[in-house]
Structures are given as C-alpha cells and as structure tokens.
Amino acid sequence: MIKLTIPSEPIAQGRPRFVSRGKFVSTYDPPKSKAYKELVAQYAREQYHGKLLEGxxxxxxxxxxxxxxxxxxAERARRLSGVHRPTVKPDIDNYFKAVTDACTGIIWRDDALITDVKMGKFYSEEPRVEIYVEEL
Structure with missing residues (x-):
C-alpha cells in the first residue's frame, strides 16, 4: 500500500473558469486550485518513487x-476528538478531485483507474491530506 501525506491546508477543486475568444471557449483551473494541485504533485513526487500504477x-x-x-x-475539544466532524463546504468530492487530478501521471496513469474509494473529513491542529493507494 502506498501512503502519501500532503502537509498543508486542504483546498478543494474550484469550479472551472471559462474564457471566450471569438467562437472558441476554453476552460482553466482557478488559480487557487491550480496552485494546490502543483503542491500536491510536488509532495507526491517526493514521497513516491515507484512505477505508474496501471490496474x-x-x-x-x-x-x-x-x-x-x-x-x-469545549467545541474545539469536540471537533479535535472527532465527536463533531466537518459538515460545511467544501464538499468532500471536490477535495478528492483536486488530489486525484494532481497525482495523475505521478502515481497512476489515469485517475479513471480508481474503482473503489473511502473518504473522510476531520478536524485537526495539523491540517493535511492523507492518501492511501492500493492496487486491486
């Protein structure tokens, strides 16, 4: 099993931005999302040195x-103990999208290879994202 830790405040994937140039419309990542994906990719490269996963x-x-x-x-203690977990935005699937997009080409060939997922949102005094990957 591969374990990666991204020691930074998690940032969710933002909505794509659109630019219109005449007849052509193109999309791009918001700057905050793009910077976070680059940070995740940097940590992934530092922590994973294996071959690209294909299965x-x-x-x-x-x-x-x-x-x-x-x-x-009292509320701080409840949150840190796990009694109260984050039920506020951003949505967990947007965190997932940002991290898995960033790991494409570093850990796996394509994030379409992900067939099974387990996700959780927690509070911590040490903000981070932990990723565990297992080839089935």
Whole structure:
C-alpha cells in the first residue's frame, strides 16, 4: 500500500473558469486550485518513487481541516476528538478531485483507474491530506 501525506491546508477543486475568444471557449483551473494541485504533485513526487500504477485502484482519502478560531474551547475539544466532524463546504468530492487530478501521471496513469474509494473529513491542529493507494 502506498501512503502519501500532503502537509498543508486542504483546498478543494474550484469550479472551472471559462474564457471566450471569438467562437472558441476554453476552460482553466482557478488559480487557487491550480496552485494546490502543483503542491500536491510536488509532495507526491517526493514521497513516491515507484512505477505508474496501471490496474484497478482502491484509494482512501482523509482530509484534515483546521479548526476555526472563533469557537469555544469545549467545541474545539469536540471537533479535535472527532465527536463533531466537518459538515460545511467544501464538499468532500471536490477535495478528492483536486488530489486525484494532481497525482495523475505521478502515481497512476489515469485517475479513471480508481474503482473503489473511502473518504473522510476531520478536524485537526495539523491540517493535511492523507492518501492511501492500493492496487486491486
């Protein structure tokens, strides 16, 4: 099993932006999403030195967000203990999209190879994303 850690505040994939030039319309990633994908790719290259995975993949993605500063000590403790987990935006699938797109060409040939997924959102004093990948 491959384990990667992205030690940074997680950023979800943003909505694509559109540019119209005459008859042609093209899309691009928002700058914040693009920068985060580059950061994830950098950490993936540093932590994974194997061959590109080609088979069916099982991916576990755990997102650890920072706890907001403007809450009580009791609520902070509940969040850090896992009693209260993030139920606010961004959606977990947008985190997944940002991370898996960034790992394409570094860990796997194509993120279409991912057939099974388990995801979770948590609070932590150390914001990060943990990725576990297993070839089935």
């Amino acid at each position: 069916q993949l099982y991916v576990v993605l755990n997102v650890f967000r920072s706890v907001q500063k403007s809450i009580s000590k």
